Amino acid sequence: MALLTPPSAPGSPPPLPHVRGPARVRARSALWRFRFLLAAVCLGAAAAATVQALRPPGAATVPVVVLAHDVGAGAVLAAGDLVVADVPADAAPGGAFRSPDDAQGHVAAVDLPARLPLAPTLLADTALAGPAGTVVVAVRLDDPAVADLLEPGLHLDLVAARLEGGPGETVARRALVRPAPGARAPQGGLLGAAPTDDGSPVLVAVTPEEAVRIAQASVGARLVAVVVP
Incomplete structure:
Protein backbone atom coordinates (compact mmCIF):
# COMPACT_ATOMS: atom_id res chain seq x y z
CA MET A 1 0.00 0.00 0.00
CA ALA A 2 1.43 3.37 -0.87
CA LEU A 3 1.09 6.27 1.53
CA LEU A 4 -0.03 9.30 -0.30
CA THR A 5 0.78 12.76 1.01
CA PRO A 6 -1.26 15.69 -0.09
CA PRO A 7 0.57 17.84 -2.48
CA SER A 8 1.63 21.19 -1.28
CA ALA A 9 -0.60 24.00 -2.23
CA PRO A 10 0.63 25.85 -5.21
CA GLY A 11 2.77 28.77 -4.18
CA SER A 12 3.17 27.79 -0.42
CA PRO A 13 6.75 27.81 1.03
CA PRO A 14 8.39 24.53 1.99
CA PRO A 15 8.32 23.59 5.75
CA LEU A 16 11.19 25.02 7.87
CA PRO A 17 13.79 22.54 9.15
CA HIS A 18 14.02 22.03 13.00
CA VAL A 19 16.88 24.14 14.30
CA ARG A 20 18.09 24.18 18.00
CA GLY A 21 18.27 27.58 19.64
CA PRO A 22 21.52 29.17 20.74
CA ALA A 23 23.22 27.74 23.90
CA ARG A 24 22.57 30.94 25.82
CA VAL A 25 18.86 30.67 25.17
CA ARG A 26 18.83 27.05 26.28
CA ALA A 27 20.71 27.93 29.48
CA ARG A 28 18.23 30.66 30.32
CA SER A 29 15.38 28.24 29.78
CA ALA A 30 16.96 25.68 32.12
CA LEU A 31 17.57 28.30 34.80
CA TRP A 32 14.00 29.42 34.55
CA ARG A 33 12.68 25.89 34.98
CA PHE A 34 14.88 25.26 38.05
CA ARG A 35 14.64 28.75 39.53
CA PHE A 36 12.95 27.61 42.77
CA LEU A 37 15.53 24.89 43.43
CA LEU A 38 18.41 27.30 42.84
CA ALA A 39 16.81 29.87 45.11
CA ALA A 40 16.50 27.29 47.91
CA VAL A 41 20.16 26.27 47.52
CA CYS A 42 21.30 29.89 47.65
CA LEU A 43 19.22 30.59 50.75
CA GLY A 44 20.63 27.52 52.51
CA ALA A 45 24.21 28.55 51.73
CA ALA A 46 23.54 32.07 52.97
CA ALA A 47 22.03 30.77 56.22
CA ALA A 48 25.00 28.44 56.83
CA ALA A 49 27.45 31.27 56.25
CA THR A 50 25.53 33.50 58.66
CA VAL A 51 25.49 30.87 61.41
CA GLN A 52 29.23 30.25 60.98
CA ALA A 53 29.95 33.98 61.18
CA LEU A 54 27.85 34.43 64.34
CA ARG A 55 29.19 31.32 66.12
CA PRO A 56 31.44 32.33 69.03
CA PRO A 57 35.05 31.19 68.80
CA GLY A 58 35.93 27.96 70.62
CA ALA A 59 37.26 28.28 74.15
CA ALA A 60 41.04 28.28 74.42
CA THR A 61 42.47 25.00 75.69
CA VAL A 62 45.77 24.01 77.28
CA PRO A 63 47.42 20.56 77.54
CA VAL A 64 47.58 19.31 81.12
CA VAL A 65 48.11 15.99 82.87
CA VAL A 66 44.88 14.28 83.98
CA LEU A 67 44.14 10.97 85.66
CA ALA A 68 43.29 8.05 83.38
CA HIS A 69 41.08 6.52 86.10
CA ASP A 70 40.05 7.00 89.73
CA VAL A 71 42.95 6.95 92.19
CA GLY A 72 42.63 6.42 95.93
CA ALA A 73 44.37 8.44 98.62
CA GLY A 74 47.89 7.20 99.28
CA ALA A 75 48.36 5.64 95.82
CA VAL A 76 51.71 6.24 94.14
CA LEU A 77 51.09 7.55 90.62
CA ALA A 78 52.58 5.46 87.80
CA ALA A 79 52.84 6.13 84.08
CA GLY A 80 49.64 4.17 83.37
CA ASP A 81 47.68 6.47 85.70
CA LEU A 82 48.49 9.63 83.75
CA VAL A 83 47.51 11.01 80.35
CA VAL A 84 47.75 14.42 78.70
CA ALA A 85 44.47 16.04 77.64
CA ASP A 86 43.39 19.43 76.36
CA VAL A 87 41.13 21.20 78.85
CA PRO A 88 39.63 24.71 78.84
CA ALA A 89 42.18 27.20 80.04
CA ASP A 90 39.86 28.48 82.77
CA ALA A 91 39.40 24.92 84.09
CA ALA A 92 43.12 24.16 84.47
CA PRO A 93 44.31 24.68 88.06
CA GLY A 94 47.23 26.93 88.76
CA GLY A 95 50.53 25.14 88.35
CA ALA A 96 48.91 22.16 86.60
CA PHE A 97 51.40 19.53 85.43
CA ARG A 98 52.12 19.60 81.69
CA SER A 99 54.15 16.38 81.47
CA PRO A 100 53.37 12.96 83.05
CA ASP A 101 56.99 12.79 84.23
CA ASP A 102 56.30 15.75 86.54
CA ALA A 103 53.56 13.87 88.43
CA GLN A 104 54.85 10.31 88.20
CA GLY A 105 56.08 8.93 91.53
CA HIS A 106 54.04 11.36 93.64
CA VAL A 107 51.31 10.24 96.00
CA ALA A 108 47.61 11.14 95.87
CA ALA A 109 46.94 13.19 99.00
CA VAL A 110 43.17 12.53 98.74
CA ASP A 111 40.84 10.40 96.62
CA LEU A 112 41.08 11.72 93.07
CA PRO A 113 38.52 11.12 90.28
CA ALA A 114 39.33 10.24 86.68
CA ARG A 115 39.98 13.11 84.21
CA LEU A 116 40.92 15.48 87.03
CA PRO A 117 43.72 17.92 86.05
CA LEU A 118 46.64 17.39 88.41
CA ALA A 119 48.41 20.10 90.36
CA PRO A 120 51.04 19.92 93.14
CA THR A 121 48.46 20.80 95.79
CA LEU A 122 46.68 17.47 95.16
CA LEU A 123 49.79 15.34 95.60
CA ALA A 124 52.31 14.52 98.28
CA ASP A 125 55.87 13.30 98.19
CA THR A 126 56.49 9.56 98.30
CA ALA A 127 57.95 9.96 101.78
CA LEU A 128 54.42 10.58 103.01
CA ALA A 129 53.06 7.37 101.50
CA GLY A 130 52.46 4.22 103.48
CA PRO A 131 52.00 0.60 102.45
CA ALA A 132 49.09 -0.25 100.18
CA GLY A 133 45.78 0.06 101.97
CA THR A 134 47.04 2.56 104.55
Missing part, protein backbone atom coordinates in the same frame (compact mmCIF):
# COMPACT_ATOMS: atom_id res chain seq x y z
CA VAL A 135 46.84 6.30 105.02
CA VAL A 136 49.35 8.58 106.72
CA VAL A 137 48.19 10.67 109.68
CA ALA A 138 49.96 13.04 112.04
CA VAL A 139 49.81 12.02 115.69
CA ARG A 140 50.70 14.32 118.58
CA LEU A 141 51.84 12.17 121.48
CA ASP A 142 51.23 12.92 125.15
CA ASP A 143 54.98 13.09 125.86
CA PRO A 144 56.58 15.51 123.35
CA ALA A 145 60.04 14.07 123.93
CA VAL A 146 58.96 10.64 122.73
CA ALA A 147 58.16 11.96 119.25
CA ASP A 148 61.82 12.85 118.69
CA LEU A 149 62.96 9.40 119.74
CA LEU A 150 61.01 7.55 117.07
CA GLU A 151 62.80 6.68 113.85
CA PRO A 152 61.04 6.07 110.52
CA GLY A 153 60.38 2.37 110.06
CA LEU A 154 59.45 1.63 113.67
CA HIS A 155 56.08 0.07 114.47
CA LEU A 156 53.89 1.47 117.23
CA ASP A 157 50.75 0.56 119.09
CA LEU A 158 48.89 3.78 119.84
CA VAL A 159 46.98 3.76 123.12
CA ALA A 160 44.40 6.40 124.05
CA ALA A 161 44.36 7.19 127.78
CA ARG A 162 41.15 8.97 128.76
CA LEU A 163 41.59 12.24 130.63
CA GLU A 164 38.86 11.32 133.09
CA GLY A 165 40.60 8.05 133.91
CA GLY A 166 39.58 4.48 133.25
CA PRO A 167 41.09 1.78 131.05
CA GLY A 168 43.01 2.81 127.97
CA GLU A 169 42.03 1.84 124.44
CA THR A 170 44.37 0.72 121.67
CA VAL A 171 43.32 2.79 118.65
CA ALA A 172 46.01 1.55 116.22
CA ARG A 173 48.26 -1.51 116.06
CA ARG A 174 51.67 -1.69 114.41
CA ALA A 175 51.39 1.82 113.02
CA LEU A 176 54.40 2.42 110.76
CA VAL A 177 56.42 5.55 111.51
CA ARG A 178 57.07 7.57 108.35
CA PRO A 179 59.73 10.26 107.80
CA ALA A 180 58.53 13.80 108.29
CA PRO A 181 59.23 16.34 105.51
CA GLY A 182 62.27 18.42 106.37
CA ALA A 183 63.15 16.24 109.32
CA ARG A 184 66.53 16.91 110.83
CA ALA A 185 69.33 14.44 110.45
CA PRO A 186 69.85 12.26 113.55
CA GLN A 187 72.27 13.81 116.02
CA GLY A 188 72.59 10.91 118.44
CA GLY A 189 70.51 9.94 121.44
CA LEU A 190 68.13 7.06 121.96
CA LEU A 191 67.16 5.43 118.63
CA GLY A 192 69.38 7.87 116.78
CA ALA A 193 67.56 11.19 117.30
CA ALA A 194 68.19 14.11 119.59
CA PRO A 195 65.23 14.84 121.88
CA THR A 196 63.70 18.30 121.80
CA ASP A 197 60.75 19.91 123.55
CA ASP A 198 58.97 21.31 120.51
CA GLY A 199 56.30 18.61 120.54
CA SER A 200 56.55 17.74 116.87
CA PRO A 201 53.83 15.34 115.64
CA VAL A 202 54.70 11.87 114.41
CA LEU A 203 53.62 10.69 110.96
CA VAL A 204 52.33 7.12 111.01
CA ALA A 205 50.77 4.86 108.39
CA VAL A 206 47.57 3.22 109.64
CA THR A 207 44.43 1.74 108.17
CA PRO A 208 41.61 4.16 107.31
CA GLU A 209 39.55 2.77 110.20
CA GLU A 210 42.41 3.34 112.64
CA ALA A 211 42.81 6.88 111.33
CA VAL A 212 39.21 7.58 112.31
CA ARG A 213 39.73 6.16 115.80
CA ILE A 214 42.90 8.22 116.25
CA ALA A 215 41.06 11.38 115.25
CA GLN A 216 38.25 10.65 117.71
CA ALA A 217 40.64 9.81 120.52
CA SER A 218 42.77 12.91 120.03
CA VAL A 219 39.83 15.10 121.10
CA GLY A 220 39.43 13.78 124.64
CA ALA A 221 42.37 11.49 125.32
CA ARG A 222 46.15 11.41 125.60
CA LEU A 223 47.89 9.30 122.97
CA VAL A 224 50.75 7.10 124.11
CA ALA A 225 53.09 5.24 121.74
CA VAL A 226 54.28 1.72 122.50
CA VAL A 227 57.10 0.43 120.29
CA VAL A 228 56.36 -3.13 119.07
CA PRO A 229 58.29 -5.58 116.86
Whole structure:
Protein backbone atom coordinates (compact mmCIF):
# COMPACT_ATOMS: atom_id res chain seq x y z
CA MET A 1 0.00 0.00 0.00
CA ALA A 2 1.43 3.37 -0.87
CA LEU A 3 1.09 6.27 1.53
CA LEU A 4 -0.03 9.30 -0.30
CA THR A 5 0.78 12.76 1.01
CA PRO A 6 -1.26 15.69 -0.09
CA PRO A 7 0.57 17.84 -2.48
CA SER A 8 1.63 21.19 -1.28
CA ALA A 9 -0.60 24.00 -2.23
CA PRO A 10 0.63 25.85 -5.21
CA GLY A 11 2.77 28.77 -4.18
CA SER A 12 3.17 27.79 -0.42
CA PRO A 13 6.75 27.81 1.03
CA PRO A 14 8.39 24.53 1.99
CA PRO A 15 8.32 23.59 5.75
CA LEU A 16 11.19 25.02 7.87
CA PRO A 17 13.79 22.54 9.15
CA HIS A 18 14.02 22.03 13.00
CA VAL A 19 16.88 24.14 14.30
CA ARG A 20 18.09 24.18 18.00
CA GLY A 21 18.27 27.58 19.64
CA PRO A 22 21.52 29.17 20.74
CA ALA A 23 23.22 27.74 23.90
CA ARG A 24 22.57 30.94 25.82
CA VAL A 25 18.86 30.67 25.17
CA ARG A 26 18.83 27.05 26.28
CA ALA A 27 20.71 27.93 29.48
CA ARG A 28 18.23 30.66 30.32
CA SER A 29 15.38 28.24 29.78
CA ALA A 30 16.96 25.68 32.12
CA LEU A 31 17.57 28.30 34.80
CA TRP A 32 14.00 29.42 34.55
CA ARG A 33 12.68 25.89 34.98
CA PHE A 34 14.88 25.26 38.05
CA ARG A 35 14.64 28.75 39.53
CA PHE A 36 12.95 27.61 42.77
CA LEU A 37 15.53 24.89 43.43
CA LEU A 38 18.41 27.30 42.84
CA ALA A 39 16.81 29.87 45.11
CA ALA A 40 16.50 27.29 47.91
CA VAL A 41 20.16 26.27 47.52
CA CYS A 42 21.30 29.89 47.65
CA LEU A 43 19.22 30.59 50.75
CA GLY A 44 20.63 27.52 52.51
CA ALA A 45 24.21 28.55 51.73
CA ALA A 46 23.54 32.07 52.97
CA ALA A 47 22.03 30.77 56.22
CA ALA A 48 25.00 28.44 56.83
CA ALA A 49 27.45 31.27 56.25
CA THR A 50 25.53 33.50 58.66
CA VAL A 51 25.49 30.87 61.41
CA GLN A 52 29.23 30.25 60.98
CA ALA A 53 29.95 33.98 61.18
CA LEU A 54 27.85 34.43 64.34
CA ARG A 55 29.19 31.32 66.12
CA PRO A 56 31.44 32.33 69.03
CA PRO A 57 35.05 31.19 68.80
CA GLY A 58 35.93 27.96 70.62
CA ALA A 59 37.26 28.28 74.15
CA ALA A 60 41.04 28.28 74.42
CA THR A 61 42.47 25.00 75.69
CA VAL A 62 45.77 24.01 77.28
CA PRO A 63 47.42 20.56 77.54
CA VAL A 64 47.58 19.31 81.12
CA VAL A 65 48.11 15.99 82.87
CA VAL A 66 44.88 14.28 83.98
CA LEU A 67 44.14 10.97 85.66
CA ALA A 68 43.29 8.05 83.38
CA HIS A 69 41.08 6.52 86.10
CA ASP A 70 40.05 7.00 89.73
CA VAL A 71 42.95 6.95 92.19
CA GLY A 72 42.63 6.42 95.93
CA ALA A 73 44.37 8.44 98.62
CA GLY A 74 47.89 7.20 99.28
CA ALA A 75 48.36 5.64 95.82
CA VAL A 76 51.71 6.24 94.14
CA LEU A 77 51.09 7.55 90.62
CA ALA A 78 52.58 5.46 87.80
CA ALA A 79 52.84 6.13 84.08
CA GLY A 80 49.64 4.17 83.37
CA ASP A 81 47.68 6.47 85.70
CA LEU A 82 48.49 9.63 83.75
CA VAL A 83 47.51 11.01 80.35
CA VAL A 84 47.75 14.42 78.70
CA ALA A 85 44.47 16.04 77.64
CA ASP A 86 43.39 19.43 76.36
CA VAL A 87 41.13 21.20 78.85
CA PRO A 88 39.63 24.71 78.84
CA ALA A 89 42.18 27.20 80.04
CA ASP A 90 39.86 28.48 82.77
CA ALA A 91 39.40 24.92 84.09
CA ALA A 92 43.12 24.16 84.47
CA PRO A 93 44.31 24.68 88.06
CA GLY A 94 47.23 26.93 88.76
CA GLY A 95 50.53 25.14 88.35
CA ALA A 96 48.91 22.16 86.60
CA PHE A 97 51.40 19.53 85.43
CA ARG A 98 52.12 19.60 81.69
CA SER A 99 54.15 16.38 81.47
CA PRO A 100 53.37 12.96 83.05
CA ASP A 101 56.99 12.79 84.23
CA ASP A 102 56.30 15.75 86.54
CA ALA A 103 53.56 13.87 88.43
CA GLN A 104 54.85 10.31 88.20
CA GLY A 105 56.08 8.93 91.53
CA HIS A 106 54.04 11.36 93.64
CA VAL A 107 51.31 10.24 96.00
CA ALA A 108 47.61 11.14 95.87
CA ALA A 109 46.94 13.19 99.00
CA VAL A 110 43.17 12.53 98.74
CA ASP A 111 40.84 10.40 96.62
CA LEU A 112 41.08 11.72 93.07
CA PRO A 113 38.52 11.12 90.28
CA ALA A 114 39.33 10.24 86.68
CA ARG A 115 39.98 13.11 84.21
CA LEU A 116 40.92 15.48 87.03
CA PRO A 117 43.72 17.92 86.05
CA LEU A 118 46.64 17.39 88.41
CA ALA A 119 48.41 20.10 90.36
CA PRO A 120 51.04 19.92 93.14
CA THR A 121 48.46 20.80 95.79
CA LEU A 122 46.68 17.47 95.16
CA LEU A 123 49.79 15.34 95.60
CA ALA A 124 52.31 14.52 98.28
CA ASP A 125 55.87 13.30 98.19
CA THR A 126 56.49 9.56 98.30
CA ALA A 127 57.95 9.96 101.78
CA LEU A 128 54.42 10.58 103.01
CA ALA A 129 53.06 7.37 101.50
CA GLY A 130 52.46 4.22 103.48
CA PRO A 131 52.00 0.60 102.45
CA ALA A 132 49.09 -0.25 100.18
CA GLY A 133 45.78 0.06 101.97
CA THR A 134 47.04 2.56 104.55
CA VAL A 135 46.84 6.30 105.02
CA VAL A 136 49.35 8.58 106.72
CA VAL A 137 48.19 10.67 109.68
CA ALA A 138 49.96 13.04 112.04
CA VAL A 139 49.81 12.02 115.69
CA ARG A 140 50.70 14.32 118.58
CA LEU A 141 51.84 12.17 121.48
CA ASP A 142 51.23 12.92 125.15
CA ASP A 143 54.98 13.09 125.86
CA PRO A 144 56.58 15.51 123.35
CA ALA A 145 60.04 14.07 123.93
CA VAL A 146 58.96 10.64 122.73
CA ALA A 147 58.16 11.96 119.25
CA ASP A 148 61.82 12.85 118.69
CA LEU A 149 62.96 9.40 119.74
CA LEU A 150 61.01 7.55 117.07
CA GLU A 151 62.80 6.68 113.85
CA PRO A 152 61.04 6.07 110.52
CA GLY A 153 60.38 2.37 110.06
CA LEU A 154 59.45 1.63 113.67
CA HIS A 155 56.08 0.07 114.47
CA LEU A 156 53.89 1.47 117.23
CA ASP A 157 50.75 0.56 119.09
CA LEU A 158 48.89 3.78 119.84
CA VAL A 159 46.98 3.76 123.12
CA ALA A 160 44.40 6.40 124.05
CA ALA A 161 44.36 7.19 127.78
CA ARG A 162 41.15 8.97 128.76
CA LEU A 163 41.59 12.24 130.63
CA GLU A 164 38.86 11.32 133.09
CA GLY A 165 40.60 8.05 133.91
CA GLY A 166 39.58 4.48 133.25
CA PRO A 167 41.09 1.78 131.05
CA GLY A 168 43.01 2.81 127.97
CA GLU A 169 42.03 1.84 124.44
CA THR A 170 44.37 0.72 121.67
CA VAL A 171 43.32 2.79 118.65
CA ALA A 172 46.01 1.55 116.22
CA ARG A 173 48.26 -1.51 116.06
CA ARG A 174 51.67 -1.69 114.41
CA ALA A 175 51.39 1.82 113.02
CA LEU A 176 54.40 2.42 110.76
CA VAL A 177 56.42 5.55 111.51
CA ARG A 178 57.07 7.57 108.35
CA PRO A 179 59.73 10.26 107.80
CA ALA A 180 58.53 13.80 108.29
CA PRO A 181 59.23 16.34 105.51
CA GLY A 182 62.27 18.42 106.37
CA ALA A 183 63.15 16.24 109.32
CA ARG A 184 66.53 16.91 110.83
CA ALA A 185 69.33 14.44 110.45
CA PRO A 186 69.85 12.26 113.55
CA GLN A 187 72.27 13.81 116.02
CA GLY A 188 72.59 10.91 118.44
CA GLY A 189 70.51 9.94 121.44
CA LEU A 190 68.13 7.06 121.96
CA LEU A 191 67.16 5.43 118.63
CA GLY A 192 69.38 7.87 116.78
CA ALA A 193 67.56 11.19 117.30
CA ALA A 194 68.19 14.11 119.59
CA PRO A 195 65.23 14.84 121.88
CA THR A 196 63.70 18.30 121.80
CA ASP A 197 60.75 19.91 123.55
CA ASP A 198 58.97 21.31 120.51
CA GLY A 199 56.30 18.61 120.54
CA SER A 200 56.55 17.74 116.87
CA PRO A 201 53.83 15.34 115.64
CA VAL A 202 54.70 11.87 114.41
CA LEU A 203 53.62 10.69 110.96
CA VAL A 204 52.33 7.12 111.01
CA ALA A 205 50.77 4.86 108.39
CA VAL A 206 47.57 3.22 109.64
CA THR A 207 44.43 1.74 108.17
CA PRO A 208 41.61 4.16 107.31
CA GLU A 209 39.55 2.77 110.20
CA GLU A 210 42.41 3.34 112.64
CA ALA A 211 42.81 6.88 111.33
CA VAL A 212 39.21 7.58 112.31
CA ARG A 213 39.73 6.16 115.80
CA ILE A 214 42.90 8.22 116.25
CA ALA A 215 41.06 11.38 115.25
CA GLN A 216 38.25 10.65 117.71
CA ALA A 217 40.64 9.81 120.52
CA SER A 218 42.77 12.91 120.03
CA VAL A 219 39.83 15.10 121.10
CA GLY A 220 39.43 13.78 124.64
CA ALA A 221 42.37 11.49 125.32
CA ARG A 222 46.15 11.41 125.60
CA LEU A 223 47.89 9.30 122.97
CA VAL A 224 50.75 7.10 124.11
CA ALA A 225 53.09 5.24 121.74
CA VAL A 226 54.28 1.72 122.50
CA VAL A 227 57.10 0.43 120.29
CA VAL A 228 56.36 -3.13 119.07
CA PRO A 229 58.29 -5.58 116.86
